[in-house]
Amino acid sequence: MFLNMTPSIINRIAILTSGSDAPGMNACIRAVVRGALYHGIEVMGIRRGYGGLIRGDIFSMTSHSVSNIIQRGGTILKSAHCPEFMTVEGRQKAYEQLMNHGIDALIVIGGNGTFEGALHFYEEFGVPIMGIPGTIDNDLFGTDYTIGYDTAVNTALKAIDRIRDTADSHERIFLIEVMGRDSGYIAVQSGIAGGAEMVVISEDPLSTQELVDTLKQGFNRSKSSSIIIVAEGETKGTAATLADQIRKQVDDKFDMRVTALGHVQRGGTPSAYDRILASRLGLGALEGLLDGTINVMVGIINNQLVYTPLREAIDRSKPIKNELLRMVNILSV
Amino acid sequence: MFLNMTPSIINRIAILTSGSDAPGMNACIRAVVRGALYHGIEVMGIRRGYGGLIRGDIFSMTSHSVSNIIQRGGTILKSAHCPEFMTVEGRQKAYEQLMNHGIDALIVIGGNGTFEGALHFYEEFGVPIMGIPGTIDNDLFGTDYTIGYDTAVNTALKAIDRIRDTADSHERIFLIEVMGRDSGYIAVQSGIAGGAEMVVISEDPLSTQELVDTLKQGFNRSKSSSIIIVAEGETKGTAATLADQIRKQVDDKFDMRVTALGHVQRGGTPSAYDRILASRLGLGALEGLLDGTINVMVGIINNQLVYTPLREAIDRSKPIKNELLRMVNILSV
Amino acid sequence: MFLNMTPSIINRIAILTSGSDAPGMNACIRAVVRGALYHGIEVMGIRRGYGGLIRGDIFSMTSHSVSNIIQRGGTILKSAHCPEFMTVEGRQKAYEQLMNHGIDALIVIGGNGTFEGALHFYEEFGVPIMGIPGTIDNDLFGTDYTIGYDTAVNTALKAIDRIRDTADSHERIFLIEVMGRDSGYIAVQSGIAGGAEMVVISEDPLSTQELVDTLKQGFNRSKSSSIIIVAEGETKGTAATLADQIRKQVDDKFDMRVTALGHVQRGGTPSAYDRILASRLGLGALEGLLDGTINVMVGIINNQLVYTPLREAIDRSKPIKNELLRMVNILSV
Amino acid sequence: MFLNMTPSIINRIAILTSGSDAPGMNACIRAVVRGALYHGIEVMGIRRGYGGLIRGDIFSMTSHSVSNIIQRGGTILKSAHCPEFMTVEGRQKAYEQLMNHGIDALIVIGGNGTFEGALHFYEEFGVPIMGIPGTIDNDLFGTDYTIGYDTAVNTALKAIDRIRDTADSHERIFLIEVMGRDSGYIAVQSGIAGGAEMVVISEDPLSTQELVDTLKQGFNRSKSSSIIIVAEGETKGTAATLADQIRKQVDDKFDMRVTALGHVQRGGTPSAYDRILASRLGLGALEGLLDGTINVMVGIINNQLVYTPLREAIDRSKPIKNELLRMVNILSV
Structure with missing residues (x-):
């Protein structure tokens, strides 16, 4: 007791x-x-x-x-x-x-x-x-x-907002890696708040094929840019690996960039x-x-x-x- | 039903x-x-x-x-x-x-x-x-x-943080008026988060005497600056009125300023x-x-x-x- | 020398x-x-x-x-x-x-x-x-x-950006008072950067009539909201006084609000x-x-x-x- | 002409x-x-x-x-x-x-x-x-x-400020990679404004040995954390490569982390x-x-x-x- x-x-x-x-x-x-x-x-x-x-x-x-x-x-x-x-x-x-x-x-x-x-x-x-x-x-x-947690989600969100300016101007796909080793909380909340098209977390794994299909459907609906939030998982670099896998499955019509937010998420007022x-x-x-x-x-x-x-x-x-x-x-x- | x-x-x-x-x-x-x-x-x-x-x-x-x-x-x-x-x-x-x-x-x-x-x-x-x-x-x-609500509290808080820089540098008392006509929610939450010495809301009225006593006690404990958050109440100007009342009850050793945050609190991302x-x-x-x-x-x-x-x-x-x-x-x- | x-x-x-x-x-x-x-x-x-x-x-x-x-x-x-x-x-x-x-x-x-x-x-x-x-x-x-100075202009600007959200949503006129006792620098720079319709400073005085005329012309061109930046001048309250003068010269079709940014402009990172x-x-x-x-x-x-x-x-x-x-x-x- | x-x-x-x-x-x-x-x-x-x-x-x-x-x-x-x-x-x-x-x-x-x-x-x-x-x-x-440029420097600076919270709390060395392909402007200005210990740009190359010596001198003067700003150069990853080189030259007493700010720097108000x-x-x-x-x-x-x-x-x-x-x-x- x-x-x-x-x-x-x-x-x-x-x-x-x-x-x-x-x-x-x-x-x-x-x-x-x-x-x-x-x-x-x-x-x-x-x-x-x-x-x-x-x-x-x-x-x-x-x-x-x-x-x-x-x-x-x-x-x-x-x-x-x-x-x-x-x-x-x-x-x-x-x-x-x-x-x-x-x-x-x-x-x-x-x-x-x-x-x-x-x-x-x-x-x-x-x-x-x-x-x-x-x-x-x-x-x-x-x-x-x-x-x-609330601060980290807001910090990630501000970064997502900034990146969307560029994603939108260049009509690109961005994979943004956020923190959360065993847990997808930051990814899910910053993804919803950031208007992300997809959120990839270990608790709810999506196959590369599902990701590619969803991206293609979006572009068919004339979406011109997409933001995908990726929880970093066990090791940094999850988003970069995922981007490579996607690139292998699609022709090069996707202009795709990767940013890992990193330690920025830990600090701040x-x-x-x-x-x-x-x-x-x-x-x-x-x-x-x-x-x-x-x-x-x-x-x-x-x-x-x-x-x-x-x-x-x-x-x-x-x-x-x-x-x-x-x-x-x-x-x- | x-x-x-x-x-x-x-x-x-x-x-x-x-x-x-x-x-x-x-x-x-x-x-x-x-x-x-x-x-x-x-x-x-x-x-x-x-x-x-x-x-x-x-x-x-x-x-x-x-x-x-x-x-x-x-x-x-x-x-x-x-x-x-x-x-x-x-x-x-x-x-x-x-x-x-x-x-x-x-x-x-x-x-x-x-x-x-x-x-x-x-x-x-x-x-x-x-x-x-x-x-x-x-x-x-x-x-x-x-x-x-959460955005407004954070906006008020950022303003309080800024004002504390000056309050602290000049060893002043600041009365900061925040929004909240019938309700002291913004005042209480931004007051706690902003490290305010006192929060004045209509739900929990403090007499001018209580305010003055608390300010004096603080200065006796060698506090060098104070921030008081005031809910705006029925009409704008609650904080300014309060400041006048306090001034009447103390000698002029308090260097006291008033800021009403106003419509800034409604906007923003x-x-x-x-x-x-x-x-x-x-x-x-x-x-x-x-x-x-x-x-x-x-x-x-x-x-x-x-x-x-x-x-x-x-x-x-x-x-x-x-x-x-x-x-x-x-x-x- | x-x-x-x-x-x-x-x-x-x-x-x-x-x-x-x-x-x-x-x-x-x-x-x-x-x-x-x-x-x-x-x-x-x-x-x-x-x-x-x-x-x-x-x-x-x-x-x-x-x-x-x-x-x-x-x-x-x-x-x-x-x-x-x-x-x-x-x-x-x-x-x-x-x-x-x-x-x-x-x-x-x-x-x-x-x-x-x-x-x-x-x-x-x-x-x-x-x-x-x-x-x-x-x-x-x-x-x-x-x-x-640069920080103060950016602080004023962030406040103007927030207020524009409300001005735009409600189709209102806002008079925003910024600091600058003897000098209109903050007013002019935050006014340009904030997309203000007018900037009122002591160095370049505008008559109330000029202000009213410009506001009316704007609304005739189907502007639905306006932001006017006012340098605080010798004493606080310049914007509130100006708003009263404008109100006397127009019928009440202008929905006009005043905010004085105050000490917020002095602080911050x-x-x-x-x-x-x-x-x-x-x-x-x-x-x-x-x-x-x-x-x-x-x-x-x-x-x-x-x-x-x-x-x-x-x-x-x-x-x-x-x-x-x-x-x-x-x-x- | x-x-x-x-x-x-x-x-x-x-x-x-x-x-x-x-x-x-x-x-x-x-x-x-x-x-x-x-x-x-x-x-x-x-x-x-x-x-x-x-x-x-x-x-x-x-x-x-x-x-x-x-x-x-x-x-x-x-x-x-x-x-x-x-x-x-x-x-x-x-x-x-x-x-x-x-x-x-x-x-x-x-x-x-x-x-x-x-x-x-x-x-x-x-x-x-x-x-x-x-x-x-x-x-x-x-x-x-x-x-x-001014916005990008301020964005990088906000990230540096956040990271310093962690660097300071953990007494770590952080290498922060900022944008600037052919030019070290962002690195130098965000480095000065961020209070960085060193700034590494292609216009003024420092050998790994110089970096290591400076870090050691700092720690001998009882500095407990250090921030090094690195201009990204021709390809992303300059900071990570540099960190590897430093690690090879020192015993593992340096707790060193790398963050590349990436596309965050392009966007924002x-x-x-x-x-x-x-x-x-x-x-x-x-x-x-x-x-x-x-x-x-x-x-x-x-x-x-x-x-x-x-x-x-x-x-x-x-x-x-x-x-x-x-x-x-x-x-x-």
Whole structure:
């Protein structure tokens, strides 16, 4: 069970960001810090994720530490991947640092890998943990939206809008690769919002033949340009590979270009939605901890705060609504 | 009941936008038109709202009519307020135009006033009506979000971010007036996202004394600048009036400025969220009509399509979550 | 003369920002600091303009002090108006602070008022001064562009683009008030770029009758909406006053709205042009000082660095090109 | 000589866009059309560049044809590359179309290739030609700026700003590839404005060793992240190749990522500068033609309209200012 059986008193918490950064992480850190001060709790910041915890890169945070950061992309706490924390020895060192600094509970902002490490940490050392979903991919069970996702979709959308200017002027086909390793959320939402003719995601694979047929039908209906959104998949270059396959199946009458949006999608000023979501999750994480709710990830489901056991958040998947996939086809008529 | 007892066959529908324009209306028109074509239904566009309907300013729409508009603010169908439709004579003329053009059902995109007119029209002439909530104010019951709201909040937020640069550089207090006549949604959400010290809305009135006290406390805690978001209320100028009241109660040590964001908030490229919401509502409106659901407004509640009787959508109000108001106070610590 | 008579050796300089803030000031501070370090010179930062100088609010700056600020609006050195520096006593105190801190020369970023103070300071105490034009108004002689101007024009333009969505959808006339107290630069450039029908500036006054006639001619040519840009003039509210005058002269067939863009125009991430201009001027200011060029403002004329005596920069005016005013009329045909 | 010896009367002109599209082309088309109407001249639009001219894809333009386009990226006249116009036969057909449509002079918006074709056309058939520089690359002699360049630099800059959020959060090195085939303008300006540590362009080649040394020095000075801007050169992928070369020369302590911005740079709403430049050049092109100035490209040098013979515009190159290259090094200290 994730409700703490022995709710020890929490006087001092620590917070870190781990894994890939996402816009809104700073708004979330701010909410945790300000919320803690409001409740009379001390907050320590840990720099560079689990690696910083292991090395004791820990400092005291005040209201001033988080002023004027709500609008900034990235994370003021820095982030890094940390293989050492995947070992028992690494986690042992981390635990000693927590003890040395008198930290009673730990809030981690990140994605699947972050929570996997946190869960081990909890199971081995009993450290009260609260996870906050911070990843542009929106691929976490237990929350309708993750911090950074709305911003990333809007960033991809702005790029699509720009490319459409050229696609339209030159009557070309553009394949645009967006982020989303295991998940087609960014692809589907930016595709619908960008008026794409097709969206290619691993959850709903289209054969090259289907793509070619749809493109040909579009041109027969006198479409003069097309935009196809491709989720990047396991490795970068998915869109380029796909373009090669299409080219092999058609005569060269298609003027086809490929653009991979890349890391641009991770940064930037967070959207209003992401700042509010991050603020709610940050405050919800803190107040959950104070209520003795641990070993969970805080999320928003149907606009309500919900706490999901970390194990479930890690193991279960969140499928894309069929309604959205259906819309792509209907609206590109 | 709003489920049509005698579902007559719908072969041709018409669509209009009415009241103040909102970003995403074009994405919604596109979804209605493309959805109709997908289902083999004819679509007529009506220009300039109810006035255009009365005058017969009606034209046939094709897939091409709505290509390359998903990213545009405003409404390609134009909009206008129409006092004549508030009279029985006006609605009689409108009905004759519908008959003359062989239109079986009418989709209206707008806000409260638009739906009020539509309801009269339905009650008097039995015209099957479907309403779609299009207003930046988000003040409609029956949907968690209205088309244009997310964009307006982000537009207000960008302005707040800009003003904070100056507030911070000059160590000033800024009162920023945002839109939202009967509703503080834009104020609260842009206030949280913008890191405002206070948000003043009619739903949760603060006395001038409370404002002054909070400002003084902030400066005592060595805050060097403050941003206060004010919902415009019944008439423009709410923020300027408030500033005058504050000035009377304090010595002149506050360097205080006022900016009313004004019509800037209505326009602009719609956000990803608004384009997707508009597309879902447009398609949902059309498919609702085809299923015989009439005299309702289509909305999104907990991320599901929901149809609410127009009477309810007009009469009931949608209060702001207390959780959000509480957050403003905690996070400005 | 402004070419140095007694080129004393400069080992330590100080920098401050004064008057209203402008986007790009931070990029300029960065260029001064990095340039100084490159040349082996020490740099002191002075907070809050001349007031900070008088109070000795002075600190040592390193390369790290200016990292990650090039993209930020406002000024990290803060700014303020300082009546005390307008007195001999104030400047006496300021001079003592400079001596106490071993500062050999002073770089000031600001506008007319800033330079006026600097000139007195130079004349009375012989402090080597270098001025850098930082104001969104672009109203300084001795440079084609001032820091912040390009960003402000683009900010005004984005607002105009948004408002046009609504103007077009509702077939309305909008009067949009932009900044520019003594100068119509922002009005003229944002008006041309925004496709405005008319631009009203104090340098080229139009009678109300001329405005009304042009509006009527436009509507006779079946223009359905109009945007008029108004420079704010001596006091805010110029556009609102003008709208009232127009309303008195026409029947009520014009649906006319007014928006004053206000302080939004001062903030925001600086444009590429402003960052490059600020970097060139910052480095040029520093290297000018090291070459013994003092008592001048550095500027860019025909894309070349130029040093203009402060007296000239203050006293002479920079008229708007007639070519631009002519374009407004031709292109709104 | 480019001053027309026999200034025949011009009653009807035609305009086309050719080559790659650039933001601001629409503002330029608008200025040509509105300027022509102002001067009582007829204007024909030619769709899809020289190919459309050969096929007679020509239509009459009115003031309304260009309303509400000043803010749009791309070109409403569409563009395409046209190998057929590179042949005498193709140009013969094009000439016949001009004659059939009674067109007295031709305005072409594009880059080097566009002007090369135009020059042949003039030399063979004596068609009065006026070129307007429209390309994001800014690589044309005879003008300080080309239409689209300022927007492209700002677009690249926004992407760099986003990526810096991640670079900074993860303490990584990013190689960002920007457009600019034969010219490093975009790279140098976006590099300075983006605060890049290095800019790699073909005009000023750096050896891999120099790059590695500079990166190592930066890290020794405790820089924690670096951004390197790379001009794409002859073929895409320059940055990826460079990253591989760097990786071979260093141990794996550099966490290095590559992003190629790609076609995003071509689109988008034009900046204020590009809209004004495009308007000036469009009007200047038209009025130049009416004055009998032909066989030239219109440009802006030192903020003045200048007409340069097409031959010179094509053959001569415009080197990057050394001042800018020097600044990159100094400011990344």
